Amino acid sequence: AQTVTQSQPEMSxxxxxxxxxxxxxxxxxxxxxxxWYKQPPSRQMILVxxxxxxxxQNATENRFSVNFQKAAKSFSxxxxxxxxGDAAMYFCAYLSGDRDDKIIFGKGTRLHILx
Amino acid sequence: DxxxxxxxxxxxxxxxxxxxxxxxxxxxxxxMYWYKQKAKKPPELMFVYxxxxxSINESVPxxxxxxxxxxxxLNLHLHALQPEDSAxxxxxxxxxxxxxxxxxxxxxxxxxxxx
Numbered sequence: 001a002q003t004v005t006q007s008q009p010e011m012s013x014x015x016x017x018x019x020x021x022x023x024x025x026x027x028x029x030x031x032x033x034x035x036w037y038k039q040p041p042s043r044q045m046i047l048v049x050x051x052x053x054x055x056x057q058n059a060t061e062n063r064f065s066v067n068f069q070k071a072a073k074s075f076s077x078x079x080x081x082x083x084x085g086d087a088a089m090y091f092c093a094y095l096s097g098d099r100d101d102k103i104i105f106g107k108g109t110r111l112h113i114l115x
Numbered sequence: 116d117x118x119x120x121x122x123x124x125x126x127x128x129x130x131x132x133x134x135x136x137x138x139x140x141x142x143x144x145x146x147m148y149w150y151k152q153k154a155k156k157p158p159e160l161m162f163v164y165x166x167x168x169x170s171i172n173e174s175v176p177x178x179x180x181x182x183x184x185x186x187x188x189l190n191l192h193l194h195a196l197q198p199e200d201s202a203x204x205x206x207x208x209x210x211x212x213x214x215x216x217x218x219x220x221x222x223x224x225x226x227x228x229x230x
Contacts, residue, residue, distance in 0.1 A: 033217050043203060045158070045221035091157055095217055101146045101165055101209070103219055105157035 006106035023092030031097030121222035138206030
């Protein structure tokens with residue numbers, strides 16, 4: 001069975017600084033998708049960034065980028081120029097490519113932005 | 116329209132009540148999900164519907180009964196719940212892994228309190 005591990009329950013970063021959230025996963029599959037979701041106090045889960053396992057290039061979305069190391073099964077999220085609105089719970093998630101539609105979430109990292 | 120709409124936003128119910136949670140999406144997504152989320156925890160998958168058929172049931176107690184009347188609607192019928200069932204219930208939808216856009220879009224959730 002696939003597992004997703006986020007080893008940092010909480011992190012803090014100064015506004016405008018850069019922070020990296022860690023995520024590792026375990027799978028025997030070669031075809032899968034990885035996601036970072038953000039859940040602010042408003043409760044809605046918002047997709048931050050997506051990575052297809054078959055793509056070697058790291059995904060980037062404005063201030064958000066990932067470091068995808070397939071061999072190491074690592075998928076970290078880097079947030080540049082942190083803003084107060086980035087404060088939220090961040091979940092790393094895994095989706096198998098075998099079409100079972102089952103999204104597996106890590107335990108989450110709560111990110112605090114210090115003004 | 117990239118919205119998943121859940122109603123109601125808040126629900127308080129007694130242990131003998133019967134109530135329903137509703138979820139709607141108009142993105143043409145073929146997969147729809149129910150997740151349960153306790154405070155400071157990741158979402159836990161309950162059910163997945165694919166093409167209006169139940170494809171995954173994560174051993175959820177029968178007091179939770181899902182229903183997918185059509186491709187846009189997903190209901191969760193609640194009956195004889197326990198106080199420990201109090202949680203945030205999230206609905207999500209996705210195109211599914213046979214398409215390029217695999218990410219799940221989430222609703223804002225229903226905050227359920229069982230008294």
